[in-house]
Amino acid sequence: MSKNLKLITDGLVKNNPTFVLLLGMCPTLATTTSAINGLSMGLATLFVLVLSNMAISLIAPAVPDKVHIPVYIVVIATFVTLLQLLMQAYTPSMYETLGLFIPLIVVNCIVLGRAEAFANKHGVLESACDGLGVGLGFTCSLTVLGLVREILGSGSAFGFNFIGGNDGMLAFVMAPGAFLCLGYLMVLFNKFLKKD
Template sequence: MNQLQNFTKGFIKENPVFVLLLGMCPTLGVTSSAINGLGMGLATTFVLVMANLVVSTIKNVIPAKVRIPSFIVIIAAFVTVVELTMQAYLPSLFESLGLFIPLIVVNCVVLGRAEAFASKNTIVSSVIDGLGMGLGFSFALTLLGAAREFLGSGKVFDMIIFPEDYGMLLFVLAPGAFIVLGYLIALINRLNKA
């Protein structure tokens, strides 16, 4: 598989959210706005790329019996970097995302790519795969957040599209996440079959 295919498969063909249905906890929990979706997606992308880089680099050194715990420790180190950086420089986003930032450690997208791809491929391929999957995850979270924010409050990235009085509160609340996600999954499936 060439590097471009590694990079692009995370957007539509193997999108972690819309196709593989991975990482549903942050997908449904933080996407009440586009900025939250983008912030969570980029944080996860950083962790995914860096974890893939390190796992691919030291894959031959890690004993098979402690492979998964080792991956979790590597991922946790990068999540700590993201958490402290976000807390220092983006406190409002950090507060908005809350508990979901530390939960990146056990996000099956990150751990799954470390196990299924980075531990079996070259450093360059692993970084490109992490970047493609991470940006695909970011795209999905941002799209879901933008759709929910638009339908719920008439805004996208806090830019007013229509008055908030015409928005439907349902879409900003938890049930709205399931409804919008269902329609987006149906749309992506339709695009993949075309």
């Protein structure tokens, strides 16, 4: 059991998809205009990651090598569509906010990457734990980035406004701020957390 626990914690720092593996940059930059949006995008990816990891670890032994990529993509796309339908039904406003980036989870390199690098060689339980770990790592990065951008850009945190008024530094909510914040957060991560 401790091995599975390690798989989960590895995803948070040592294999952090955003800061170490540099994967899934598009949703990371695009959806983190606030902490809540970042958190939701992270959880949406986590959902797909865990389910597709489990499904792929189950079917991998039966899939011929030459068609494994198309098969994996179909499996991932199925879970993404499932997520789209569920979000449309039960969280329609969040579905609208995240927009295009929900269907684009299909081409998020993290999901296909974990299927290729881990899930097709390991058991269901281990693959689920790996998906959970990497997904949590992704969720944490997105939430932190969203939080930083929300504090600087709108003067609020998780929707709670603390400067009285909504006059933050607008650039941080817009495109340039996304790149700058991620760049500087990565510097901090390299300086204090990364072990060579």
